[in-house]
Amino acid sequence: MLTFKESCIGVMKLSKPPVNSLNLEYLTEFNIAIEKLENDKSCRGVIITSALPKIFSAGLDILEMYQPNTDRLRQFWTQVQQLWINLYGSQVATVAAINGHAPAGGCLVSLSCDYRIMAPNYTIGLNETQLGIVAPFWFSDTITNTIGFRKAERALQLGYMFTTDEAKACGLIDKIVPPDQIMAVAHEEMKKMFAVPDFARQITKNQCRKQFIDKLHAKRDADTDNFVNFITKDSIQKAMGKYLESLKKRKS
Numbered sequence: 447m448l449t450f451k452e453s454c455i456g457v458m459k460l461s462k463p464p465v466n467s468l469n470l471e472y473l474t475e476f477n478i479a480i481e482k483l484e485n486d487k488s489c490r491g492v493i494i495t496s497a498l499p500k501i502f503s504a505g506l507d508i509l510e511m512y513q514p515n516t517d518r519l520r521q522f523w524t525q526v527q528q529l530w531i532n533l534y535g536s537q538v539a540t541v542a543a544i545n546g547h548a549p550a551g552g553c554l555v556s557l558s559c560d561y562r563i564m565a566p567n568y569t570i571g572l573n574e575t576q577l578g579i580v581a582p583f584w585f586s587d588t589i590t591n592t593i594g595f596r597k598a599e600r601a602l603q604l605g606y607m608f609t610t611d612e613a614k615a616c617g618l619i620d621k622i623v624p625p626d627q628i629m630a631v632a633h634e635e636m637k638k639m640f641a642v643p644d645f646a647r648q649i650t651k652n653q654c655r656k657q658f659i660d661k662l663h664a665k666r667d668a669d670t671d672n673f674v675n676f677i678t679k680d681s682i683q684k685a686m687g688k689y690l691e692s693l694k695k696r697k698s
């Protein structure tokens with residue numbers, strides 16, 4: 447993770463080649479970096495983007511979920527939950543500068559921010575069902591809160607990956623920006639949020655999002671149990687094995 451400050455804005459660049467997949471160690475690093483910026487009183491905003499060409503993040507590392515060690519799987523999921531809690535509940539203003547593909551966990555990271563700008567000709571969405579897995583309730587709450595129930599339900603069932611244009615049309619992202627302007631526009635959007643007194647923006651954000659974060663807090667252990675029981679089922683392991691093979695085959 448490349449993290450640096452530009453006056454009162456923290457910039458986090460995901461930099462885990464080849465695809466910024468989120469494994470236990472990288473999720474932990476991501477959480478520590480976010481928590482550090484959150485606790486830095488001089489930091490008013492965070493921009494999340496990718497240091498890799500063409501890929502924002504491939505989402506959760508599928509290898510963490512394939513033939514897993516149960517203890518590690520639990521730790522992994524705890525970090526995924528924590529990342530969402532940290533980002534969705536963040537007090538600082540957040541902009542996702544999506545400069546590449548953003549499937550599944552990559553989409554969730556961007557949906558957890560306050561504003562999304564995206565470069566053209568990429569794809570974004572919660573494609574979990576395509577892997578034969580099911581996005582948990584808090585993934586589905588987050589997309590529903592962004593694009594509305596009907597569109598979210600359909601997209602989740604199909605595991606639909608939106609093109610940048612489709613994502614803009616349904617409100618999954620807020621703006622399409624040429625890749626060479628994406629950081630400049632992220633800063634402009636940040637300035638618009640800074641024009642509002644921080645406390646008023648923070649309290650309003652909290653009013654909108656707190657009930658969803660509280661829901662996960664109340665069910666956090668059960669959510670981890672569900673995840674571990676679900677992922678370790680033979681049928682799910684088979685489906686995931688096939689999906690991994692299909693990723694390899696696309697190349698040959």
Ligand code: CO8
Pocket residue numbers: 464465467501503504505506507508509547549550551552573574577579580581582673676677693694696697
């Ligand atoms: N995890 C692990 N490895 C990955 C992942 C991933 N998410 N994505 C890609 N890779 C690997 C590929 O297998 C490949 O490995 P190798 O070099 O050994 O063959 C390498 O990364 C490079 O991948 P590609 O050649 O496919 O790279 P491209 O630049 O052509 O494409 C993409 C990049 C578009 C990102 C493409 O790799 C892709 O579509 N990946 C799959 C993304 C995906 O489906 N992610 C879903 C992850 S699941 C998740 O985030 C939420 C889970 C919620 C769980 C809830 C359960 C209850």
